[in-house]
Amino acid sequence: MGTVLLEDRPQYEVRLEVFEGPLDLLLFLIRKKKIDVHNIPIAVITREYLDCLQRKERINLDREAEFLLMAALLIHIKSQMLLPREEPFPEEDPRRFLVDQLLEYQKIKAACAILKEKEEEQSLFWTREGLPPLAEAGDVDLAEVSLFDLAETFFSLMKRKEGENFRLVKGKSVSIENKMKEIVRLLEEESVLDFLEYFSRQETLEEAIVSFFSLLELIKARMVLAIQEQLFHSIKVWLRKDVARKGK
Amino acid sequence: MTPGLKEIIESLVFISLEPLTLEKLKEALADFPAAEVEEALTDLVRSYSDGSRGIQVIQTGGGYIFSTRPECDPWVRRLLKIDRKSKLSGAAMETLSIIAYHQPITSSEIQALRGVDSSYTLKTLLEKRMIRIVGRKNSPGRPLIYRTTDRFLAHFGLNSLEDLPTEEEIARILGEEKTSEPEP
């Protein structure tokens, strides 16, 4: 009933917020004007579309940039259609791309409507999210994993590592070689290094990881001696005697 | 008393928090003939379907799972103190349908079909485990590709992707829309 009212009042308000995007708005206008999607009068629909945008006081570029983009596309198609041609549309109808897009979007919207109903029906079926105690409760830890989980796990682990004092700083890259030199220099000055402390002092996550691998390299090259006294406890690093002597 | 096959299956479906696939069921019941397992399963589903029970075995998301009967929903919600089960947003529905019909698909392909940037929605859907990243496309930039999950199927009560609305169903909806007035 409300829709009949819309037809009667030419100055009805279209709120951009109710549309999922420019295609949604276009489809609405096409249906309102009872236009055949396959043969869109571009001039008419462009005017309607621009009216909708103009009625809005302020365009929120964050959310509504795509609406402007579509306006530009419509104007472009309109100008293409106006170009004098030897034959009507010798190559391709300039509307072709937009029409295909609209047809596919229309199908998706229809599928959404059906799925929405199914979701509604399904919401009445309650399944359990966990097993009550007793029984053979399995590991609660278990989860089905995807590639996304794998990558996310790794990067959040890296970030969690040694607190939140890591910042993702771009543009500063550190090489393992330089880090190794830095560690050796520090060891020459202070003779012993608390590695976890040094690790968490690193400015960026990348630096921290690089410093960790630099230490591994140093250990591998038998230049330093690293001892972790107990699990979870700090790693103490010493310069090996022969290396220390060489340095002097 | 030794339990029969149907009772054993009942207990197995019961402890499954995700729909139990026939495959897994057969694996767990490898000491029984596969045909008998299937038969007993059908039997079990039927015995719960006469509407005389508060719970039932439903086939969804590629397997079998216990759920409450829909008619019990008001009391279940009262017990769990939930007003309404959370539903997906319009943007999430659109993105999900696009992925469902066009999978495997990249983020920019989704954007082209929707006409809107969908990265935030993709994130939400990944978090809800409705979609997953399955690899990369062999095209410039090697973008990540997405697919829907079994959880997506179960959310809509679908058993497989073949249960998605068909071309005919979609055409019917579009036909209805043409004859009625639009609603924003």
Added chain:
Amino acid sequence: MTPGLKEIIESLVFISLEPLTLEKLKEALADFPAAEVEEALTDLVRSYSDGSRGIQVIQTGGGYIFSTRPECDPWVRRLLKIDRKSKLSGAAMETLSIIAYHQPITSSEIQALRGVDSSYTLKTLLEKRMIRIVGRKNSPGRPLIYRTTDRFLAHFGLNSLEDLPTEEEIARILGEEKTSEPEP
């Protein structure tokens, strides 16, 4: 068909994540006389107690819950084991992700990155053939070095290790790299 009181109670006991107390049950069923609720509950418990079912209602921890029948335990255990085999624990995920991004890597390097001993997890991942031992490192103690397998790649739909999502991609998906923060 409207469900009877006994069926409603059945659905509530089923959906409850902890033993459902009579008190809570009566609260959710405030529209029924308390005496009738108690009667229907007794009725429900009795209907499950004849041993002809794979699941039963038991009284424990001050309330009622469903559980599988003890006679079904061997199969329940087997299914849970199969389930566990096909899934990765949080610890396994962490370890696998470290190996994936840092291979070749030794057990102590993994331990340093995770902050916990990972030998058990490594064993599990080896059993699942997600990782393999490729040799020993030329460093004190000559520790074993690990790499991911082709099975790992296949499992995650990757053609090669270069296909792993990069930190930037994940950050972008998670929306952590905000380029323009909208002003409130």
